[in-house]
Amino acid sequence: MTKTQTLFQSYDLQDTLKLKNRIVMAPLTRCMATDELVPTQAMADYYARRADAGLIISEATLVSQDGQGYPNAPGLYTEAQVAGWKKVTQAIHQNKGKIFAQIWHTGRVSHSIYHQGQVPMAPSAIRLEGRVPRTDDLEYETPRAMNLEDIERIKSNFVTAAKNAQRAGFDGIEIHGANGYLIDQFLHRDSNHRTDSYGGSIENMMRFLLEILTQVKAATPDLAIGLRLSPQAYANMKHDDRDKELYDVLLSRLNQYNLAYIHTGMFNDSHNEFLGGTVTQYIRKNYLGTVIASGGYSADDAVHAIENKYADLVAIGRPFIANHDYVTKIQEQKKLVEYDPEMLTSLY
Numbered sequence: 001m002t003k004t005q006t007l008f009q010s011y012d013l014q015d016t017l018k019l020k021n022r023i024v025m026a027p028l029t030r031c032m033a034t035d036e037l038v039p040t041q042a043m044a045d046y047y048a049r050r051a052d053a054g055l056i057i058s059e060a061t062l063v064s065q066d067g068q069g070y071p072n073a074p075g076l077y078t079e080a081q082v083a084g085w086k087k088v089t090q091a092i093h094q095n096k097g098k099i100f101a102q103i104w105h106t107g108r109v110s111h112s113i114y115h116q117g118q119v120p121m122a123p124s125a126i127r128l129e130g131r132v133p134r135t136d137d138l139e140y141e142t143p144r145a146m147n148l149e150d151i152e153r154i155k156s157n158f159v160t161a162a163k164n165a166q167r168a169g170f171d172g173i174e175i176h177g178a179n180g181y182l183i184d185q186f187l188h189r190d191s192n193h194r195t196d197s198y199g200g201s202i203e204n205m206m207r208f209l210l211e212i213l214t215q216v217k218a219a220t221p222d223l224a225i226g227l228r229l230s231p232q233a234y235a236n237m238k239h240d241d242r243d244k245e246l247y248d249v250l251l252s253r254l255n256q257y258n259l260a261y262i263h264t265g266m267f268n269d270s271h272n273e274f275l276g277g278t279v280t281q282y283i284r285k286n287y288l289g290t291v292i293a294s295g296g297y298s299a300d301d302a303v304h305a306i307e308n309k310y311a312d313l314v315a316i317g318r319p320f321i322a323n324h325d326y327v328t329k330i331q332e333q334k335k336l337v338e339y340d341p342e343m344l345t346s347l348y
């Protein structure tokens with residue numbers, strides 16, 4: 001089989017969900033929704049141009065207003081947002097593509113400018129060091145620790161967002177449990193110092209995520225549910241040696257959840273001493289279902305990962321921003337345009 005053929009084999013993600021190739025468009029925040037966080041026609045056109053990917057995962061999409069941490073990132077909690085996303089999913093389906101909604105709450109990776117002057121919330125009142133992107137150099141603030149009511153409300157917001165995703169015509173959802181955002185903040189020692197039933201022990205630290213999965217599954221039994229995880233803290237989070245113990249338990253527990261897949265959240269998925277391989281290899285070792293690799297993969301790297309069975313699918317991020325025709329270019333072995341952060345100012 002030639003290299004390209006490996007990437008162009010179809011893949012049965014779930015019984016009723018056949019992907020036409022192994023190339024996934026990674027979730028990519030573009031901050032181009034309206035001020036009401038509604039997806040626009042330009043966004044529908046942008047995604048539709050990329051519909052020849054086996055699967056598109058949408059940019060991170062807010063489950064509630066209190067989850068906002070970036071300007072003009074879309075939501076899935078108002079009727080106008082659902083209507084906006086419908087245009088996106090219809091455009092993709094017209095072009096014979098498939099799309100999952102990545103649903104998201106930023107937790108402490110936010111600022112009071114998004115919350116009428118109130119500080120954001122997080123598992124514990126522990127500040128993230130650094131500056132808030134896309135602001136005038138504002139520093140992160142110490143968040144307020146979530147109380148049990150907040151936890152219940154946010155879980156139900158994930159459930160509502162999943163139902164809204166289904167109504168908007170998405171082929172599934174991806175729960176954003178990676179990259180240092182709210183769910184990830186419960187899963188890492190750096191950000192979770194709670195002493196109640198959501199912190200301390202591994203069981204307690206996993207509880208928020210597992211309850212979301214259980215509740216979403218119960219509310220939308222026919223919806224495919226993927227999950228993105230960052231076992232190696234690398235973004236918006238400090239490493240702690242104890243994290244691996246949790247992910248060993250979590251990944252094997254997730255085998256019981258009938259997920260569509262687990263997706264590596266990593267910018268550069270290279271060998272990692274701590275996990276004894278790449279993050280994707282580590283996930284593969286501990287989880288039996290479909291694995292999506294991600295983080296600096298060229299098409300050749302993707303072929304290598306699939307042929308060596310480290311991953312079933314490979315998500316491509318920045319090259320998809322630079323090349324709307326990424327899939328055709330790979331198929332026809334044409335040269336890719338190199339990604340440049342300047343490209344983030346346009347939605348082509």
Ligand SMILES: Cc1cc2nc3c(=O)[nH]c(=O)nc-3n(C[C@H](O)[C@H](O)[C@H](O)COP(=O)(O)O)c2cc1C
Nearest residue numbers: 026027028029059060267294295296297316317318
């Ligand atoms: C501009 C930009 C926006 C991103 N937005 C998201 C996002 O919304 N959700 C997410 O899980 N990851 C996000 N990521 C991470 C990508 O999904 C991907 O993991 C990362 O870019 C590494 O893959 P690549 O080397 O193929 O670009 C973003 C990355 C970039 C560069």
